[in-house]
Amino acid sequence: METILSALATLDTPAALIDLPRMHHNIQRMQDRMDALGVRFRPHVKTSKCIPVAQAQVAAGAQGITVSTLKEATLFYADGFADILYAVGMTPGKLPQVLALRRRGCDLKIITDSVASATAIADFGRAHDEVFEVWIEIDSDGHRSGIKPDEPALLEVARALHDGGMQLGGVMTHAGSSYDFDTPEALSAVAEQERLACVHAAQRLRAAGLPCPVVSVGSTPTALSAVTLDGVTEVRAGVYVFFDLVMHNVGVCSASDIALSVLTTVIGHQVEKGWAIVDAGWMAMSRDRGTQNQKRNFAYGQACSIEGEVLQGYLLTGANQEHGILSREGSPDPDIATHFPVGTQLRILPNHACATGAQFPEYQAIAADGEIATWERFHGW
Amino acid sequence: METILSALATLDTPAALIDLPRMHHNIQRMQDRMDALGVRFRPHVKTSKCIPVAQAQVAAGAQGITVSTLKEATLFYADGFADILYAVGMTPGKLPQVLALRRRGCDLKIITDSVASATAIADFGRAHDEVFEVWIEIDSDGHRSGIKPDEPALLEVARALHDGGMQLGGVMTHAGSSYDFDTPEALSAVAEQERLACVHAAQRLRAAGLPCPVVSVGSTPTALSAVTLDGVTEVRAGVYVFFDLVMHNVGVCSASDIALSVLTTVIGHQVEKGWAIVDAGWMAMSRDRGTQNQKRNFAYGQACSIEGEVLQGYLLTGANQEHGILSREGSPDPDIATHFPVGTQLRILPNHACATGAQFPEYQAIAADGEIATWERFHGW
Structure with a gap:
């Protein structure tokens, strides 16, 4: 001392101090939990935006990363992270940046929740001979973006991508509303709601004959509170790496x-x-x-x-x-x-x-x- | 268009967009006002932290700048700004950085509001053969730091500096509470309270035979609302250069x-x-x-x-x-x-x-x- x-x-x-023993403990705790639940883990690096932190997450067993900006994608790819999910809805104006990253070898996946964007992605992809891998964003709790799992739009977006020649990579959701709860019971319930919404969306796609290999869910509170993750293939979470007073109040x-x-x-x-x-x-x-x-x-x-x-x-x-x-x-x-x-x-x-x-x-x-x-x-x- | x-x-x-015609209009409006009131103007560059913005302020007539960090002081000095006030209370651990800047030719002034810091500044200055220019921070509205103009501590701090061989540069205050008002009458009253507090502190120092060449006041709302600045030698303000919705609500x-x-x-x-x-x-x-x-x-x-x-x-x-x-x-x-x-x-x-x-x-x-x-x-x- x-x-x-x-x-x-x-x-x-x-x-800004990082207490490394605490950080490594947090990383191991999450990875152990994901291993026990039998799912891959794709940390959201928007919390740290820092290469050595993400390297520690991968060293502990994480597979791929999630980013919140194309700058993060660019800089993490430059440092050897190739499997990247850009988890903010794609807008047509950003497609040239995504194309450039993919042409340089980055396995960058993008997301969308509208027919307008899906069509723009497919049109741009075909015009540039690029098959973008696109995941569909699902709204599991009404807090922000995404398509509700029962909406007709789900299949419309999927078909716009699939029939447009793009690779339908899967479905993803983020139960941001989990931050509003603070009991284990409520958090487990939100986690189950998040899981069910995303799995149900995947089932609808598959039932319609569309591919949906990935079922991706996550937030720090739900990742640490889920009882089962049946049907889920990967979890995303960010703030757990450092934690903070909000998470302390949430109880995780x-x-x-x-x-x-x-x-x-x-x-x-x-x-x-x-x-x-x-x-x-x-x-x-x-x-x-x-x-x-x-x-x-x-x-x-x-x-x-x-x-x-x-x-x-x-x-x-x-x-x-x-x-x-x-x-x-x-x-x-x-x-x-x-x-x-x-x-x-x-x-x-x-x-x-x-x-x-x-x-x-x-x-x-x-x-x-x-x-x-x-x-x-x-x-x- | x-x-x-x-x-x-x-x-x-x-x-982040800067609308340059609006920015130049804001700069000119403030400078015209300061010219009309007969005081020097020392903009606070913590708002923009940007060389070309500060250059535009100086081009319009500003004399010297105010900074909120020693990094700002270092980088602005490297770009030709020599007359700099670091307007956050000096702590002993930062004196080596201040010394290094002054030794490189920067006319950096520092502030204090306690005997403990004043003594530390004087001790460090004498140990390094440096006469720091120090201004005393006055509390004109109870919102943050500073010595109330009537407190005995004012003369104690001044003597610790002066008798300790430092250069007593003056007094300064910032009526941060001006942000809480939204009528011209209330804002003029806060401006007058700010002026009176600082001028009174200067008078006490001078009456005690101590030097006090500078009387520095300011905030954007008070600078734009003061009716008179008698006894004040310079004004500081920052956010006026861009303005924002808070200032819109304040009414300036x-x-x-x-x-x-x-x-x-x-x-x-x-x-x-x-x-x-x-x-x-x-x-x-x-x-x-x-x-x-x-x-x-x-x-x-x-x-x-x-x-x-x-x-x-x-x-x-x-x-x-x-x-x-x-x-x-x-x-x-x-x-x-x-x-x-x-x-x-x-x-x-x-x-x-x-x-x-x-x-x-x-x-x-x-x-x-x-x-x-x-x-x-x-x-x-």
Whole structure:
């Protein structure tokens, strides 16, 4: 621990820390679960946007990755990841980028949920002699995109692709509404709803004589709560790799599992108010207030000691761009300046790891022996 | 306009657009006001973090810049900006970086509001034969950092610096609470409170025989609402350069002044719900919900046509990482897919320009003739 503390003291703040033992534990936990359920696992790398993190996921057994932008696809492919699902609905204007990646050897799969896009994909593919692999997005919980498994549009989209000469790769869904629950029973129920919707869509396609090799589901809460995944071939999940306070509230991790934190330094006080001012504001934490309407509101983040131990009751209660306000919930701490003098380093656990990570061009990855590696992170589109 | 539209059609989405005629108008409006009030103007470049934007501010008459991170100081200095105020309280661990910048010729000024930091600055300065220029941060509205103008600590900090051999450069304050008001009367009152606090602090220092050449105040709302700035020598403001929906609600700009927008593309629909799905989610817009508790809640942003005309009632009502939900307030639009087919490009005005800009590695700056320049933006610390 002494080695880690002296290593952290050398870092400029704010900095995004990855606690590597926690991260590896999270990766192994998910992979073990997927292995036990008998499905492939395709992590969503939008959480980390970081090559060494994805390499650790693959080393543990992941097969392929999921991306949220074509920039991620481009950069991960450049580093040796070939089996990539771009899990945002395809729009015709992005097809030239997809074509270019596939022509360079990337096994990039795209998704759609409309006849308009499916037709555009097929037309563009035929015009360029390219057979795009397309998965159909299924709406399993009404939270965002996708075709409901019983809708006529499912077969229309599938036929537009299949008859248009494209490769119908399968169906995929994401039960984003799982973030709204916080009991094992409710989460298992959402997981089962997600599974049933996607499997049912696959059955409809197959019954119509259409191919549907892949049945892909997932979100961190449902992946960790599914009782059975019969009929599912692969699971996707992203935030589990770091976890965060939202996931803590959902109930799928403890605070001591959270592998991402923001290292910050105390820069001043307002003693009358019980405030310490730190150099992690919303630019470092992000503006994500994901716990605001959950059972426990962590404001802008949970304060921890430099060693990573939760400081019960001390939260980042306010944030400006480069200023955070650290204070004690309930009753102000009159000894705040004594407890946290100017120069004190602290770690802040984030509400939402995907959003907080995105504020940093790099992570500081801390191994168990205190060695720190700087890991680059992608930014932008 | 045709030229601009065909130029925008070539851009990958999401993209951060700067409407240059609007930006130059905003810059000129602020500079004219400062000239009329007889004060120097030191723009806060944390909003844009972009060299050409700051160059336009200086070209219009700004003297010096304000930064929120030492990375901004380093990169702006490398591009020829020498007169820099780092407007976040100095912590001892950052003094080596400040020293290195000053030794390279940067006229970097730092701030403090505590005896602990002032003493550390003076000790470090003397140990390295450096006379740091330090300004004292004044708390004019209780919203964050600073010493109240009547507190004994003001003179203690000043003496720790002055007697410690440092250069006491002046006093500065930021009335961040001005964002909470929305009438000209209330804003003028906050501006006057900001002025009085800072001028009073300066008078106390001078009465005690201490130097206080600079009296620096500012925020966008107070800068645009001050009736008099007697006793003030310079004003700082940041977000005015782009403006945003928060400033629109505060009442210091109209929607047609907002120079920053996010270019996005429609990727799908949920017609039953009246939703168009676009490729600008919270990763593009940021999680900033600054208008949520203002008189008009714009959710994640105001939709505009590709030409930049406000589409009344159409907001980005929801956002996931790379998905935005565009819908009509009040009653869902049953013809959403006809109004905004897949592939339609739209502009979204942001709640908070500083937060939205930070999500992008670059801006696409669009001139009146439709020419697009790509302007790099700093990221991280």
